Amino acid sequence: MNQRxxxxxxxxASPVEASAHEAEPWAKxxxxxxxxxxxxxxxxxxxxxxxxxxxxPEIYEQDYFERWSEAMVNLLEEKGLLTRDExxxxxxxxKAKLGS
Amino acid sequence: MSTDDxxxxxxxxxxxxxxxxxDVNETGYYELMAEAMKELLIEKGVVSADDVRxxxxxxxxxxxxxxxxxxxxxxxxxxxxxxxxxxxxAAVGEMGLTMGDAELVVVENTDDVHNMIVCTLCSCYxxxxxxxxxxWYKSKSYRSRAVVEPRAVLREFGTEVPDDMTVRVHDSxxxxxxxxxxxxxxxxxxxPAEKLAEIVSxxxxxxxxxxxx
Numbered sequence: 001m002n003q004r005x006x007x008x009x010x011x012x013a014s015p016v017e018a019s020a021h022e023a024e025p026w027a028k029x030x031x032x033x034x035x036x037x038x039x040x041x042x043x044x045x046x047x048x049x050x051x052x053x054x055x056x057p058e059i060y061e062q063d064y065f066e067r068w069s070e071a072m073v074n075l076l077e078e079k080g081l082l083t084r085d086e087x088x089x090x091x092x093x094x095k096a097k098l099g100s
Numbered sequence: 101m102s103t104d105d106x107x108x109x110x111x112x113x114x115x116x117x118x119x120x121x122x123d124v125n126e127t128g129y130y131e132l133m134a135e136a137m138k139e140l141l142i143e144k145g146v147v148s149a150d151d152v153r154x155x156x157x158x159x160x161x162x163x164x165x166x167x168x169x170x171x172x173x174x175x176x177x178x179x180x181x182x183x184x185x186x187x188x189x190a191a192v193g194e195m196g197l198t199m200g201d202a203e204l205v206v207v208e209n210t211d212d213v214h215n216m217i218v219c220t221l222c223s224c225y226x227x228x229x230x231x232x233x234x235x236w237y238k239s240k241s242y243r244s245r246a247v248v249e250p251r252a253v254l255r256e257f258g259t260e261v262p263d264d265m266t267v268r269v270h271d272s273x274x275x276x277x278x279x280x281x282x283x284x285x286x287x288x289x290x291x292p293a294e295k296l297a298e299i300v301s302x303x304x305x306x307x308x309x310x311x312x313x
């Protein structure tokens with residue numbers, strides 16, 4: 001069966017760990033950013049899901065909101081709204097501003 | 101080459117971006133990425149800072165308490181329960197609750213059937229009623245195994261479903277979200293809705309545990 005990475009039904013996996021971990025502030029922020037774009041129909045939820053499904057396996061296996069971030073950058077670049085280079089240099093600028 | 105035109109960071113040259121490769125602390129890296137995306141999208145007028153803040157406030161205001169109110173109303177108001185099972189989206193709308201872009205399908209636990217919900221493909225979840233999904237709901241363990249060995253998964257949550265009961269697993273998607281209507285615990289028949297709402301946990305509405313009085 002040709003089962004893609006996101007299509008997890010029936011894959012082998014370990015027991016469920018019921019942790020009660022609250023989403024971090026940046027994770028909530030990115031969720032809100034996505035929701036705001038949905039309001040303007042700039043980025044739809046099914047488009048984001050497709051972008052998530054298309055991530056390379058090593059990225060897809062990362063933390064949930066990490067892969068969301070990667071998928072959003074790819075999708076927004078594809079839509080011509082921003083480029084990964086812009087995001088990378090803005091990250092540098094923010095980091096410099098924070099003095100870290 | 102990038103279309104960066106902010107002027108503060110000349111980008112017409114190839115260079116390394118120290119600190120932006122994933123060799124730094126990963127949380128820090130993605131925190132920066134999220135902030136960078138937000139700043140750029142606001143500057144480009146794709147969204148406003150207010151849009152982001154308003155959505156964040158809505159997100160923070162979502163809580164399983166709302167789902168609990170829906171269940172308690174269904175337990176105490178048979179007509180509402182009928183409407184909830186027929187058209188979940190419209191019924192929760194009566195209570196001032198929204199499903200966003202998605203449809204709500206409410207599935208009822210009975211003496212013969214236990215329901216549980218999963219999203220094997222992603223993490224679709226009735227978040228406007230329950231808040232953000234817990235980590236385990238998004239984990240590979242839950243997504244992969246809920247559909248092939250639901251009883252084993254339920255056991256990991258401490259829930260034993262008798263062999264003569266059917267376990268029905270509902271696979272959510274972007275357009276359709278499920279909510280489990282658990283059975284009202286015995287001995288709570290004369291409780292007011294407000295008190296009943298308090299015993300309906302998030303996990304009971306996902307169908308991995310049963311509510312207890």
